[in-house]
Amino acid sequence: MVFGFFRRKKDKDKKTGELKAGELRKLLKEGKYKEVADLLKDRYRENNEFTQIYFEALVNLGRREEAKRLLQEVGKENLPPSAVLKLIEEPPKKESLFEKFKRGLKKTRELIGLGKFFASHRELDEEFFEELEELLIKLDVGVDTAVSLVEEIRKKRNQFKDINEVKEYLKRRFKEILSKCRGEFKLTKKPAVVLFVGVNGSGKTTTVGKLAYKLVREGKKVLIVAADTFRAAATEQLKTWAERSGADFVGDKEGADPGAVLYRGLQKAFGENYDVVLVDTAGRLHTKEHLLREMQKLVKVVKKFDTDQPEEVLLVLDATIGQNSINQAKLFASAVDVTGIVLTKLDGTAKGGAIIAICKTLGIPVKFVGVGEGIEDLEPFDVEKFVDAMFD
Numbered sequence: 001m002v003f004g005f006f007r008r009k010k011d012k013d014k015k016t017g018e019l020k021a022g023e024l025r026k027l028l029k030e031g032k033y034k035e036v037a038d039l040l041k042d043r044y045r046e047n048n049e050f051t052q053i054y055f056e057a058l059v060n061l062g063r064r065e066e067a068k069r070l071l072q073e074v075g076k077e078n079l080p081p082s083a084v085l086k087l088i089e090e091p092p093k094k095e096s097l098f099e100k101f102k103r104g105l106k107k108t109r110e111l112i113g114l115g116k117f118f119a120s121h122r123e124l125d126e127e128f129f130e131e132l133e134e135l136l137i138k139l140d141v142g143v144d145t146a147v148s149l150v151e152e153i154r155k156k157r158n159q160f161k162d163i164n165e166v167k168e169y170l171k172r173r174f175k176e177i178l179s180k181c182r183g184e185f186k187l188t189k190k191p192a193v194v195l196f197v198g199v200n201g202s203g204k205t206t207t208v209g210k211l212a213y214k215l216v217r218e219g220k221k222v223l224i225v226a227a228d229t230f231r232a233a234a235t236e237q238l239k240t241w242a243e244r245s246g247a248d249f250v251g252d253k254e255g256a257d258p259g260a261v262l263y264r265g266l267q268k269a270f271g272e273n274y275d276v277v278l279v280d281t282a283g284r285l286h287t288k289e290h291l292l293r294e295m296q297k298l299v300k301v302v303k304k305f306d307t308d309q310p311e312e313v314l315l316v317l318d319a320t321i322g323q324n325s326i327n328q329a330k331l332f333a334s335a336v337d338v339t340g341i342v343l344t345k346l347d348g349t350a351k352g353g354a355i356i357a358i359c360k361t362l363g364i365p366v367k368f369v370g371v372g373e374g375i376e377d378l379e380p381f382d383v384e385k386f387v388d389a390m391f392d
């Protein structure tokens with residue numbers, strides 16, 4: 001009997017344990033693809049629904065090869081058409097790094113517009129020099145730098161054939177200044193421990209998520225540790241990023257000792273063959289001194305596992321506050337060895353030039369820039385492309 005068959009099958013599904021298709025679908029909806037894939041890893045063949053859900057999770061995680069094998073095995077008529085389409089369509093055309101910087105610098109370019117400025121001037125007259133100086137100050141490159149750059153150009157005015165040569169000269173000078181802050185994010189240790197520090201709201205948690213996504217896509221085994229236990233929401237937010245990026249996660253409840261959470265995370269990372277550990281930290285504690293002491297404690301915990309680590313201590317700075325971030329940087333650098341800067345929210349500011357001031361004053365390599373809230377909106381800092389995009 002047909003009915004009998006279905007009923008028996010249903011009973012059997014119930015017996016397969018606590019896994020319910022409805023709940024798995026809910027997780028899918030919440031974007032928790034990694035969790036779903038892990039849950040179904042050994043069980044996706046148990047029934048058609050599990051197979052479909054597993055397939056959807058794989059596609060969304062970008063695990064294309066596994067998804068393709070499954071597609072071949074069960075046939076596309078047995079899988080959700082939208083996910084099949086998503087898999088077989090070519091991945092969307094990637095934005096080039098230059099395009100991405102251009103988008104990130106949209107506000108800087110539109111509101112201040114070095115490109116526009118040079119296009120709208122013809123004469124190297126006094127008005128030109130004054131306006132250029134004003135523009136550079138608005139761009140937040142720093143008053144001293146603005147004044148001295150304009151002075152340089154003024155002195156050389158007879159050497160320039162036209163405005164375009166001035167533009168090229170300024171571009172070259174920007175690149176020279178920024179070359180001091182060229183720095184590659186290169187992980188040599190395994191696991192490599194990366195600590196993220198910076199004040200609240202600078203973009204630490206978001207950056208951890210974006211970087212995890214990048215590294216997972218490079219095939220790395222990534223662990224995220226929530227050492228910001230100051231607010232419960234912080235751990236939850238980070239956990240969601242771990243899910244989205246496909247990284248594993250270690251965290252604890254609000255108020256837990258951050259050092260203890262980190263210790264637990266590092267035990268897992270060093271014991272289970274991870275490539276990278278990304279550690280999110282608190283941006284605000286009861287006092288400034290308390291915060292800095294806490295950062296030093298975290299570094300000590302890392303050294304218990306490897307005296308040569310952390311491999312990177314990345315200071316996350318919010319570009320929208322422009323040069324004001326310099327004092328924050330000095331504060332953190334006074335307590336821990338900052339190895340690199342991540343400049344976030346470049347897309348939300350007209351002060352894109354602050355990177356010049358930050359670099360000139362601090363001389364710390366800029367490793368990444370954040371150009372949006374999306375998971376792919378983090379890019380390695382490329383001096384050439386960055387300056388070109390600024391003047392475009």
Ligand SMILES: Nc1nc2c(ncn2[C@@H]2O[C@H](COP(=O)(O)OP(=O)(O)O)[C@@H](O)[C@H]2O)c(=O)[nH]1
Nearest residue numbers: 200201202203204205206344345370371372373
């Ligand atoms: N537009 C934009 N927003 C960002 C960027 N990075 C972070 N944010 C936003 O900044 C806010 C604070 O980020 P969060 O990661 O929670 O900062 P944290 O307190 O340092 O962990 C969030 O609303 C993020 O979405 C970026 O590159 N561009």
Ligand SMILES: [Mg+2]
Nearest residue numbers: 204205228234
């Ligand atoms: Mg945070």
